[in-house]
Amino acid sequence: MKSSQLLIPTLRDDPGEAETVSHRLMLRAGLIRKVAAGIYTYLPLGLRVIRKIEQIIREEMNRAGAQELLMPIASPAELWKETARWDFYGKELLRFKDRHERDFCLGPTHEEVITDLFRREVRSYRQLPLNFYQIQTKFRDEIRPRFGLMRGREFIMKDAYSFDVDETGAKVSYQKMYDAYTRIFTRCGLTFRAVEADTGLIGGDVSHEFMVLADRGEATVAYSDQGSYAANLERAEVLPPPAVDAASLLPLTPISTPQRRTVDEVTAFLQITPRQLVKTLLYRAGEETVAVLIRGDHEVNEVKLARLLKVTDVVLADPETVQHVTGAPLGFAGPVGLRHIRILADHAIKGMRNVVIGANKSDTHYQNANLDRDFVVELFTDLRNAQAGDPSPRGPGVLTLAKGIEVGQVFLLGTKYSHKMNATILDDQGKERLAIMGCYGIGVGRTAAAAIEQNHDEKGIIWPFPIAPFHVHLLTVSQSDKTTEAAARLYTDLAAAGIEVLWDDRADRAGVKFNDADLIGAPFQIVIGDKGLADGVVEIKIRRSGIKSRIAPGDLVTHLSKLSTEADPSAA
C-alpha cells in the first residue's frame, strides 16, 4: 500500500488523553481513535494488526480441531435468566429493550448462546468432542475502562467452547486449547507465562491465565524462582508456616491505644512490628458476618475467603456493623470475647504467641493475647495473599511477584452451564448425560496492546514481525523520477514475493518519514534516494536493532525474504 492511499494520522505530540505506553503509541502511530470512553475505531493500520492476530488465532484454533462460527452480539434475556446470570452479571451487562419491550443484552461472553445451540443441535456422544469458536465484538460495561485497548468496554475477543462426553475428554480438549494458546502467543512474539487462575464469574473448576509480563499489567502473578509453579495472586496458595513460636505465654494485658486504628498506627505507637499484631477484619458474606484473623503484615485474599464461604464475593463490614458486632468503633476489633459470629483465621495465626490484638473497646488493644487461652478460632486455612519470598506451594523455590497483562484465559467449566440449561447428550449406553464444557478466551486488542508494551522504544513501536501491520516500510527520500521509478520497481517486486510493503510516497522531507517509520514500527525500513542510487544501493534498517546496511536493489527481495523467514519461523 502507498501512504497516500491510507489514512495514517500520526501525531507528533503525545495526546493528552493517554499515559500508558501502548495507548499513547497506538494513538500516535494512527492505529486507533477514541469514540467514547473504552470505545475505539480501528484505523486502517490498527485493523491490519488486529487482523494479523486474528489470523494467527484462526490458524491455531483450526489446527487444534476447533470450528469457527459466529454468534450474535445481541441476545435475549431468557437465555441469561436460565443460568441466572441476568441478575448475577450486574451492571457490566449492557441491557436494552427492543421495540416490543423485550429484554436484550449485548453479549459479554457467550456460554448461554452456544449451550443453547448445542442442546438443540447435538444429540449423540458420537458427535463429540466439539469445540466452537468465534472472533467477535464483545461488550462489557466496565466500571473503569482504561489504557486504550487494554481495558475497553467494546473489544474484540476470540471465544471458544468445548463439549465432551466425560471429564477425561474435557481435559483433553482443555489441554489442546492450552497448547494452542501457547503457540498463538509465541507466534505473536510475546513473552508470557501461563498461570493457575481463579475461575471468577465464568465459573468452573480449573483455569489458567496467559499473562504477558509487563509493568503496566493490572494483574499480579506469583511464580517460583526455581520451579514451574505460577499462579495469579488471587489463586496463589500459601502453605502453613512450619514453625510455632515457642515463647512462654504472658498474661493478657489491655493497653490504651488512643486513636490508633490502623496496623501502622498501632505498631508505631507500641513500638512493635506488624508481625506481632493480628488484624481482625469483619466481612459480610451474604447474610452472614464473619471475623477473619490475619497477621499484621499480611493481606486477606478475598477470593479465597469467598470461595471458603461459598459466596460470590465478600465485602468488608461497614462501620455500623462493626460497632454492632464488636461494641467498639472501627479499628479496635479483636477475637477476645467476640460472640455470635464465626471466627476464621489464616494459617499464620496458629503459631503466633503473645500477640497484639484489638480489645473490642474504644481506644484499646490487648497485648499478649494467645490462641485457645484467650480466644478460639473455628477454622484455620489459607486466607492471605502470597508474598514475595513465600515458599512455592508445589515444587522447589520461593515465590516472586510480577505484574502481568492477561491476554487469554482457559477454563474447565464442567457442567455449570450444561446443568442449568439442560444440555444433554446420549452416551454409548443410551443414557442421558450432561455435556462437560470448557471455555477459552483471547483478548485480540489487548494482545496487540501487550505486544506494544513489550516491544517499543522512545521513538515508537517495534512490531514483532508476525503481527506487524506491514513487513517493510519503503521510504523515498528524493522526489526525482529516478528514485520514484526505482521505488515503484521494488514495491512491485516485494509485493510479488509476498512481502507486505507500505510505501511512504508522500512529498515530505526525509526526517518526517524517518520519524513516522520509527513510530509506526514496521520491522524493516528501506530507504531509497538519489544519493544511494548513484552508488547503486538502497539502505535497509532493522527497526529493532537500528542496524543499517546498504544493498543493491536487485538483491533486496532475496535478502528480505530470508529476513522474513527468520523473523517468523512458525508461519512456515
Add this chain to the structure above:
RNA sequence: CGGGGCGUAGCGCAGCCCGGUAGCGCGCCUGCUUUGGGAGCAGGAUGUCGGAGGUUCAAAUCCUCUCGCCCCGACCA
C-alpha cells in the same frame, strides 16, 4: 461509587486568579525556494472557549446546574 484533574482551532497548550476586540507552537491551504533525520520565506483559512441557566453595560474569565474525558481509589480496622 468516592477522590483528584481536565474540557479554548485538527494536535499540544496559554489566557481564567484580577470580566473589556480569543492567542501561541505544530499541523492545514496557496506560492516560491528547498529536499538523506520533524525546512525557509511570504500570504491565507480555521473556534457555538463542552452544554444550559444566572450575575453584569459587558462573561472563555464570576456563580449554579449539567455533560464528557483522564488519573487514583473502591473500604485491609
